[in-house]
Amino acid sequence: MAREPETVPPPARAADFPRVCAGALAGLGWTALGIELTFTISGALGKGDPVAPALVRYFSFFTIETNLLLALVLTTSCLRPNADSFFLRPGVRTAAVVYIIMVGAVYAILLSNLYHWTGLMLVADRILHVALPILYPLYWLAFVEKGQIRWTYPLIWMFFPIIYVIYILLRGAVSNAYPYPFLDVGKLGYNQVVLNALGLMAALLALGLVVAAIDHALAAQKRRSGGALGSVADF
Template identity: 45%
Template sequence: MRAVHKRTLLTVMALLGWSGLAIQLDMVLLARWTSGASLLGGLVNYFSFFTILTNTLVATVLTYAADTRSSKGRAFFLQPWVSSGIGVSIIVVGVAYSLLLRNLWQPQGLQWLANELLHDVMPVLFTLYWWFCVPKGALRLSHIGLWGLYPIVYFAYILLRGHLLGVYPYPFIDVEKLGYAQTFVNALGILAGFVLVALVIVALDRWRGRQTLSRDL
């Protein structure tokens, strides 16, 4: 693919990511405004979802990938181990939503659009970006431990926030309804899925890396 076409495609992908985030934020703030609730509280609640945080990282990577200008942010986010870790997280977002949350509600209108972009479209697009654009052969099993810090720290934050406010972003980690024992079982299940996806990503990275090396020899 020619460089200009590649940048155009990456720009479109980044815009789709930011659009989904913007639509969801607009609806959250509008709902808070019409109900007289705190907009700051709505903003904090918005960024308390793993889906939102991960899609923000995805859109950031795609934005840097589409922009050829050098910067510290671009140098960091386009490192294969960083982009790959974000790839693992967005795949988990898509799979977890399809398995655990999709049947719990039926969004309509703009909510449906935002929902599709954040849970279905962006996981697929970023997986394709990872497969075709991220250099292969640099991942190690030790990277999985680094990637795992993200969901672990997130879970700890959600537990603390829920303890203080009594609000949990996802039903499968709602301590008030499930209790701590079941919540931790559910969280460990999600973490196990995360590690499984990470192992697959590392294996594919090594396989593609060996293929590239064989062609270059």
């Protein structure tokens, strides 16, 4: 007698849905990062320039570093959702929300009119600067457990952008190359660049506090509705 095909119980399917979403977003991120990396390398080779400086320039964009973090967070969430991983820590997953929203906002306000990409570069540009800054925060709202973000976390999240700005200024002092016009010391001078950086840091800190407040509000709502929350985890 033939056996009936086994079916996956609905709870299992529901549990897999966040992993599917994470995998889809990770695929978008890795694809866009790969496209931009390919064009960076091929552009250097086409000009007869060494590849190493081109790679340094590629990884010197805050957009690339943030989307690389997102891709690692989402890949880990898809493949090893229960692992004890740095990329699954609530503070890291939520910091990525803050950083990617900042990427999208700065691009929309300050940078979108400076570049006129076509073809695959346009696709990659829109994924990194538009699609993921919208989709990843929605993923976080839907699937990342709330109530695990301390009010001190937004200050911790500032370490990365502060170190980034210091690196960009040091690199620029040596190479006279800056990834963003608002950080271009050669054209604006140190005083204006420092003011620009402080303004961006203030906006980033404010955004971090807003995201932390959303986390606390959603956790409180879940408690009122009788949902169980996990214990506060380390960053």
